[in-house]
Amino acid sequence: MAFPILETERLRLVEIEQSYCQKIYEIFSLDEVTCYYGMNSFTEFGQASRMIESFSKNYFEKKAIRWGIVLKETNILIGTIGLNNLQLWSKRSEIGYDLHPRYWGNGYASEAAGEIIHYGFQELGLFRIGAITYPENITSCKMLSKIGFHKEGLLRGYIHQGNKQHDALLYSIVRTDVEYNKKPLL
Template identity: 50%
Template sequence: MSFPELETNRLELVQINEEHTQSYFEIMSKDEVTKYYGMDSLKSIDDASKIVKSLQNTYESKRGIRWGIVLKETGDFVGTLGLNNLSTWSKKAEIGYEIHPSHWRKGITTEAVKEVLRYSFADLDLFRIGAVTYPQNEPSIQLLRRLGFAKEGLLRGYLYQNNQSHDALIFSLLKREWAKKPPTSV
């Protein structure tokens, strides 16, 4: 199965490869990005390289899909988003995303997530997309609500970061909810 590259008005969602390692490191070494990510900031380019390889293995083993977010206008790699814990058999996955702070509040994440939701429900025929976020991550919570996700509850001690456990909120969007009001084209 070839990697499903996706496209929106402003973005290309591409397979992450070694070419993206430096840009990935620049994003994931920023504390403001990893603060609510569930992992510590990257300390070396070697760490970034290992994660990039891991993301490729996750796709090859059909456990998830992680796209690089590339701006069409400049060709810049500005973030990633993906489907984690993907199960086409049980028709579900969890979505996650991060973007370089210089591109926050420009609608890029919303545009990318809308396209991945379309792909998930229309092409993969998934039934449920979940999302887990820190209760303090208000921008992510607002994005999920804006896209129709419903808050399901609190997962106590679900995330472990900086040598301590943290609670998380769980959200979900079902295919039937998305189909009633699919996002406008991106």
């Protein structure tokens, strides 16, 4: 099964292979990235390799699709984005994303997310795409609202990180939000 390569105006969304291991390590070894990711920062290079292996395994088992976000202008991997907890029989999934802080504030995450949402609804036949984020991650909350997600509620004690439980916000977008409102995702 060929991995779906997607493109936007400024980005290519590609399969994450071991050749991207250094960039994955650079991103996930930064506390600014992992503090809202539900995991501790990488401390050894092998963790990046194992993460890439898990991306491939989950794709092969049809549990998730994780793309590398590559900036067309420089051909550099700047982050990842994907559909997690992919349940084709229930027509739902959850979106997740991360970017190297050097690339924050340029609209890359919302551009990539718009393409992933379109792919999920049009190519995979999903009806619902959820998103879970920390309430403190104001930037992510704003981005989700900007691209058409609706806040559904608070999940108390949902994420375990740093030896304690954290609340999370649940957002979603459903296919009819896009079809009936004719609202552009970007």
